Amino acid sequence: xxxxxxxxxxxxxxxxxxxxxxxxxxxxxxxxxxxxxxxxxxxxxxxxxxxxxxxxxxxxxxxxxxxxxxxxxxxxxxxxxxxxxxxxxxxxxxxxxxxxxxxxxxxxxxxxxxxxxxxxxxxxxxxxxxxxxxxxxxxxxxxxxxxxxxxxxxxxxxxxxxxxxxxxxxxxxxxxxxxxxxxxxxxxxxxxxxxxxxxxxxxxxxxxxxxxxxxxxxxxxxxxxxxxxxxxxxxxxxxxxxxxxxxxxxxxxxxxxxxxxxxxxxxxxxxxxxxxxxxxx
Amino acid sequence: xxxxxxxxxxxxxxxxxxxxxxxxxxxxxxxxxxxxxxxxxxxxxxxxxxxxxxxxxxxxxxxxxxxxxxxxxxxxxxxxxxxxxxxxxxxxxxxxxxxxxxxxxxxxxxxxxxxxxxxxxxxxxxxxxxxxxxxxxxxxxxxxxxxxxxxxxxxxxxxxxxxxxxxxxxxxxxxxxxxxxxxxxxxxxxxxxxxxxxxxxxxxxxxxxxxxxxxxxxxxxxxxxxxxxxxxxxxxxxxxxxxxxxxxxxxxxxxxxxxxxxxxxxxxxxxxxxxxxxxxxxxxxxxxxxxxxxxxxxxxxxxxxxxxxxxxxxxxxxxxxxxxxxxxxxxxxxxxxxxxxxxxxxxxxxxxxxxxxxxxxxxxxxxxxxxxxxxxxxxxxxxxxxxxxxxxxxxxxxxxxxxxxxxxxxxxxxxxxxxxxxxxxxxxxxxxxxxxxxxxxxxxxxxxxxxxxxxxxxxxxxxxx
Ligand SMILES: Cc1cc2nc3c(=O)[nH]c(=O)nc-3n(C[C@H](O)[C@H](O)[C@H](O)COP(=O)(O)OP(=O)(O)OC[C@H]3O[C@@H](n4cnc5c(N)ncnc54)[C@H](O)[C@@H]3O)c2cc1C
Ligand SMILES: Cc1cc2nc3c(=O)[nH]c(=O)nc-3n(C[C@H](O)[C@H](O)[C@H](O)COP(=O)(O)OP(=O)(O)OC[C@H]3O[C@@H](n4cnc5c(N)ncnc54)[C@H](O)[C@@H]3O)c2cc1C
Ligand code: SF4
Ligand code: SF4
Ligand code: FES
Numbered sequence: 060x061x062x063x064x065x066x067x068x069x070x071x072x073x074x075x076x077x078x079x080x081x082x083x084x085x086x087x088x089x090x091x092x093x094x095x096x097x098x099x100x101x102x103x104x105x106x107x108x109x110x111x112x113x114x115x116x117x118x119x120x121x122x123x124x125x126x127x128x129x130x131x132x133x134x135x136x137x138x139x140x141x142x143x144x145x146x147x148x149x150x151x152x153x154x155x156x157x158x159x160x161x162x163x164x165x166x167x168x169x170x171x172x173x174x175x176x177x178x179x180x181x182x183x184x185x186x187x188x189x190x191x192x193x194x195x196x197x198x199x200x201x202x203x204x205x206x207x208x209x210x211x212x213x214x215x216x217x218x219x220x221x222x223x224x225x226x227x228x229x230x231x232x233x234x235x236x237x238x239x240x241x242x243x244x245x246x247x248x249x250x251x252x253x254x255x256x257x258x259x260x261x262x263x264x265x266x267x268x269x270x271x272x273x274x275x276x277x278x279x280x281x282x283x284x285x286x287x288x289x290x291x292x293x294x295x296x297x298x299x300x301x302x303x304x305x306x307x308x309x310x311x312x313x314x315x316x317x318x319x320x321x322x323x324x325x326x327x328x329x330x331x332x333x334x335x336x337x338x339x340x
Numbered sequence: 341x342x343x344x345x346x347x348x349x350x351x352x353x354x355x356x357x358x359x360x361x362x363x364x365x366x367x368x369x370x371x372x373x374x375x376x377x378x379x380x381x382x383x384x385x386x387x388x389x390x391x392x393x394x395x396x397x398x399x400x401x402x403x404x405x406x407x408x409x410x411x412x413x414x415x416x417x418x419x420x421x422x423x424x425x426x427x428x429x430x431x432x433x434x435x436x437x438x439x440x441x442x443x444x445x446x447x448x449x450x451x452x453x454x455x456x457x458x459x460x461x462x463x464x465x466x467x468x469x470x471x472x473x474x475x476x477x478x479x480x481x482x483x484x485x486x487x488x489x490x491x492x493x494x495x496x497x498x499x500x501x502x503x504x505x506x507x508x509x510x511x512x513x514x515x516x517x518x519x520x521x522x523x524x525x526x527x528x529x530x531x532x533x534x535x536x537x538x539x540x541x542x543x544x545x546x547x548x549x550x551x552x553x554x555x556x557x558x559x560x561x562x563x564x565x566x567x568x569x570x571x572x573x574x575x576x577x578x579x580x581x582x583x584x585x586x587x588x589x590x591x592x593x594x595x596x597x598x599x600x601x602x603x604x605x606x607x608x609x610x611x612x613x614x615x616x617x618x619x620x621x622x623x624x625x626x627x628x629x630x631x632x633x634x635x636x637x638x639x640x641x642x643x644x645x646x647x648x649x650x651x652x653x654x655x656x657x658x659x660x661x662x663x664x665x666x667x668x669x670x671x672x673x674x675x676x677x678x679x680x681x682x683x684x685x686x687x688x689x690x691x692x693x694x695x696x697x698x699x700x701x702x703x704x705x706x707x708x709x710x711x712x713x714x715x716x717x718x719x720x721x722x723x724x725x726x727x728x729x730x731x732x733x734x735x736x737x738x739x740x741x742x743x744x745x746x747x748x749x750x751x752x753x754x755x756x757x758x759x760x761x762x763x764x765x766x767x768x769x770x771x772x773x774x775x776x777x778x779x780x781x782x783x784x785x786x787x788x789x790x791x792x793x794x795x796x797x798x799x800x801x802x803x804x805x
Contacts, residue, residue: 082558096515102606102615103515127615143515145552275606275616278513278554279738280578281598285589292588297740311589314691318591322617329612 060140069199072124081116089178090152094277096143105274107170121170127326148277154178158241165191168247171269176207191226195219256304268304348451351380358672372462381410395444398788418467432461478505486568488555491519492783493574493774496790511553523605556740570769577775578738587686592693596732621727622647628732629653634666637675654682654714695723762796
């Protein structure tokens with residue numbers, strides 16, 4: 060059992076958890092994730108290690124509530140324990156001294172982006188972070204990202220905070236101002252990553268995307284997480300989750316994320332029926 | 341002993357009616373009652389040269405244990421088996437007896453062979469039902485061994501080592517121990533309860549089991565070697581092979597591992613009572629002809645959404661590697677076999693699989709495996725309409741455990757290479773056995789490896805002193 064030491068609601072439908080997992084905290088590198096099973100009847104869901112504290116033996120998870128498992132997890136409070144947490148999984152981010160790195164994140168993508176940003180800075184890069192949200196009240200971790208970045212640009216779709224527009228508008232802005240960008244790393248909703256990849260491809264900027272396909276074991280055993288990269292089939296949990304964004308078949312990934320949609324909706328309805336009063340309501 | 345008369349017909353093992361059993365995941369075979377077991381035991385001729393024993397990969401003393409059953413000494417029978425095989429309830433159920441012990445039985449030459457497997461399962465179950473005796477453990481050696489993986493190889497290795505006086509910790513990647521016994525083989529063939537009770541017994545003897553621990557990730561082999569005097573790798577063959585054909589990544593296309601993990605291991609058949617979903621639609625096809633393919637087909641038959649299940653296999657039924665009993669059970673349960681049929685393409689619509697384009701095959705000359713090579717019949721392409729498909733075409737060892745461990749050599753298929761005698765790898769103190777060194781084998785062979793490695797480890801640690 061893995062105890063939750065701290066829990067905080069970051070924004071509507073987003074929670075931060077600090078979980079006791081000493082072995083994982085010691086090993087975790089940027090880009091890696093864990094597989095969590097909330098209860099004994101739960102499914103195995105992948106969540107990025109957004110931060111770690113090897114001394115305290117804790118890892119930080121950022122969870123966006125999108126369905127049954129993530130809503131159920133948000134019912135858990137400080138002192139409660141998650142049934143299973145296993146990791147660290149996936150390949151660590153490739154980190155070098157490139158020069159100027161731009162990290163682009165939205166929503167659940169901020170989990171990988173935060174940990175990667177820490178590594179990128181440590182390697183001596185200049186780091187610009189672009190974080191996108193729909194509205195002002197959904198913004199979180201601006202403070203956390205400001206600490207690790209040389210510059211943070213926040214975008215909102217409606218212009219209620221920061222720059223009005225999408226993360227790609229902010230990125231295009233930098234490119235048009237002829238800033239030298241040596242590498243872009245992006246994570247978040249698939250359409251966002253696809254848009255970033257299309258943009259940087261035109262300008263020949265090397266770009267990495269952290270993918271979030273459906274997973275089961277997270278150790279290369281099942282193939283649920285397969286994605287096509289450069290025409291080849293890869294298992295995101297062991298070959299990734301980060302890949303060359305210009306080679307990824309994003310449309311296929313989007314399609315595969317729909318695979319259990321009807322079942323997920325059914326699970327969510329059942330959950331709401333049984334858990335009114337808790338978050339599911 | 342006076343020469344016995346041969347009783348040609350086996351006492352049948354009671355089984356549940358196919359119509360009833362396909363509605364749940366409970367065990368299909370009901371097993372012998374004490375009466376039936378004693379009656380079947382009478383059929384054994386107690387052959388002095390016992391060919392059956394030689395044909396068992398771990399040489400279970402078959403005539404001896406059967407004699408004990410005949411005499412009504414069921415617990416003694418179980419203990420006799422356990423001298424060589426600690427999991428009689430498991431092996432009695434899942435061993436491919438027809439090509440091992442029973443395949444060599446003398447009675448089989450004139451009738452049906454003695455039901456060695458069913459008798460073994462009976463003895464094991466009987467002993468368990470009255471409770472295990474406490475095993476005496478030798479003086480502690482003060483040395484510690486890490487076992488990677490809690491499948492049959494790891495279980496057998498840990499059991500022997502703890503009896504020899506070593507401190508043993510099993511590290512298991514998944515959240516439940518048992519390996520393929522729990523994540524592959526369905527409950528209607530091997531109830532989880534049986535595996536759980538064997539693992540409890542192991543823990544009662546003092547073996548520690550650490551779950552959610554992936555060696556190679558949570559800690560490396562090198563780190564384990566700092567804490568332990570030796571390491572046994574029994575991490576199995578969990579890497580699924582996939583058909584590299586068009587449409588592989590369409591929705592509704594699974595590996596057998598994913599399908600069985602979802603439905604059996606995560607108990608997705610109880611969805612939405614449990615959270616793990618599986619999508620099948622009404623028509624599901626399985627590609628392959630081995631035990632895994634039969635397990636997938638029979639599992640699918642039991643799912644609420646599924647109406648029709650096909651097995652697509654490129655050779656003929658005679659060449660199928662699956663156990664005869666499994667094929668028979670699958671047929672009884674209404675699985676439709678499409679043999680001499682080879683898939684060439686998955687046909688999709690809006691991102692979902694809709695059909696499998698197949699080509700008819702005919703059998704040519706025998707190939708290296710001695711089986712007749714299937715050749716495509718030109719122009720015979722046709723489409724089988726399906727809503728989902730499961731590929732059960734084999735698997736290889738998962739490299740995660742030895743990633744970055746240069747000293748450990750691996751063969752062409754990724755199998756860990758070991759000394760055939762001691763099962764030690766080229767990294768001193770690290771041993772390996774089971775599917776990780778063979779690519780794929782059987783429960784009893786994996787257990788045999790685990791035991792051999794335990795001996796190897798014992799000798800290694802004694803010599804090191
Ligand atoms: C390597 C990796 C790291 C991840 N890290 C994080 C993280 O740090 N924080 C976080 O909140 N989420 C993360 N995710 C996504 C997270 O695993 C899913 O949101 C979660 O499994 C959904 O489960 P659910 O039962 O709540 O929702 P479901 O009922 O399964 O799904 C509800 C909706 O979410 C969509 N969805 C399902 N699975 C995913 C997925 N894997 N990614 C995106 N959308 C999905 C579905 O299409 C559906 O529309 C990560 C995924 C991967 C593969
Ligand atoms: C569907 C199916 C049906 C089968 N039916 C039969 C049958 O009827 N009869 C028969 O004799 N054989 C059968 N087999 C084959 C048999 O199950 C295997 O040969 C046997 O289980 C191998 O045992 P093992 O201990 O080597 O590996 P496994 O049983 O695979 O166990 C390996 C364990 O190691 C764990 N592991 C892997 N990597 C790591 C890591 N890095 N760190 C920690 N733990 C790790 C795995 O999670 C797993 O629990 C079947 C196989 C399958 C897949
Ligand atoms: S272990 Fe398997 S092969 Fe050996 S006697 Fe028992 S059932 Fe037969
Ligand atoms: S070969 Fe058959 S009859 Fe002879 S000892 Fe073995 S089980 Fe008994
Ligand atoms: S999640 Fe199973 S192989 Fe990647």
